[in-house]
Amino acid sequence: MKKLTSIVALAVSMAAADTINAQSTQKVKQKNSYTLVYEGALTKNEDGKVNIHPVKYKLNGIEVAANVYTPANYDASKKYPAIAVAHPNGGIKEQTAGLYAQRLAEAGYITIAANAAYQGASGGEPRHTDNPNYRTEDIHGMADYITQYAGVDANRLGVLGICGGGGYTLKAAQSDKRFKAVATLSMFNSGEVRRNGFQNSQLNTIQERLKQASDARAQQAAGGKIIYAGVASITDEEIAKTTTDLYREGYEYYYRTHAHPNSTFLYTMSSLQDLMTWDAAANMNLINQPLLMMAGSKADTKYMTDEAFSKATNAKNKELFVIDGATHIQTYWKPEYVSQAESKLLGFYKANL
Structure with a gap:
């Protein structure tokens, strides 16, 4: 999915994407005042029901945009367990992270879903930087904010990471025992x-891609144009020709059915310097908290969950839950699979928070 693109071709594509995004912004705002794009999303706050609270806070000097969801009949004088929800790569708080945050709030939790720094509605330059250390820090930052929120019991804080946010959640939990x-x-x-490439398909080009990342950083440091990798826009024909479920269904989700102007598959080429030397499954033995990892039985990404789970040798009450019949992207939105994941999460958090 993250195909490398020339500066000229990408510039044309990004210009077209900007026009599409401007139109998309108006459509999204017309549909939902909070620009949420998931099914069943809140459209207004009502007394006695789950409410949404857009908030902003500073993390390492960068303004982070987040949504806090409070349960029905929320009373700031009481104490509630809380969950931080980390969004997928390319995703934002208004998509599947918001869906799960809202569902958990409906079950009585105070939840937070924040845009990653440098992405979405959060600040940070250059835009679309995808540094794994920053993404991990975003999760620490959600813990910082939500544990100070009125009504939150800081001793009952959980975390949920989806897709790339799942990898960063594993890394954050290794050191952050607030979770x-x-x-x-x-x-x-x-x-x-x-x-290594998806399903280890690019093992022979690792050094070449590291060189591209190094060159991109050098150009960026010299004040030149920022080089981007990834996909700015895509045609229906290109989607149909995509062979892997993850990327074909991902394009459909992010560019068609759940499109949002703040969501993008672009990232700075220089980000690869940090990404390619990082691994979510390293030091998994540092996780000593209760651990639940969920993946669809048909997900072509399941091998990553299996690998990380096997290395979590010190996790308490660890469980691998397989959602029968689901692909990776279908766990983001398809009601029967979301319901299964939600049910499992509620049992897990009830037992451990």
């Missing part, structure tokens, strides 16, 4: 895939 229960859904090991 008392750790869960992932359709975990994607961004470092392994950027280094």
Whole structure:
């Protein structure tokens, strides 16, 4: 999916994407005042029901945009367990991260879904930087913010990471013991895939791609144009020709059925310097909290969950839950699979928070 693109071709593509995004922004705002694009999303706050609270806070000098969801009949004088939800690669808080955050709030949790720094509605330059250390810090930052939120019991904080957010959640939980229960859904090991290629398909080009990343950083440092990798826009024909479920269904989700102007598959080429030397499954033995990892039985990414799970030798009550029949992207939105994941999460958090 993250095909490398020339500066000229990408510039044309990005210009077209900007026009599409401007039109998309208006459509999204017309449909939902909070620009949420998932099914069943909140459209307004009502007394006695789950409410959404757009917030902003500073993390290492960068303004982060987040949504906090509070449960029905929320009372700031009471104490509630809380969950931080980390979004997928290319995703934002208004998509599947928001869906799961809202579902968990409906079950009585205070939840937070934040845009990664440098991405979505959060600040940070250059845009679309995809540094794994920053993404991990984003999760620490959600813990910083939500544990200070009125009504949150800081001793009952859980975390849920989806796709790339799942990989970063595993890394954050290795050192951040504020998280008392750790869960992932359709975990994607961004470092392994950027280094080896999806399903280890690019092992022969690792050094070549590291050279491209180094050259991109050198050009960026010299004040030149920022080089981007990834996909700015895509045609229906290109989607149909995509052979892997992850990328074909991912294009459909992010560019068609759940499109949002802040969501993009672009990332700075220089990001590969950090991504390709990073691995979500490294040091998994540092996780000593309860661990739940979920993946679809038909997900072509399941091998990443299996690998990381096997290395979590010190996790308490660890469980691998396979969602029968689901692909990776279908766990983001398809009601029967979301319901299974939600049910499992609720049992897990109830037992461990």
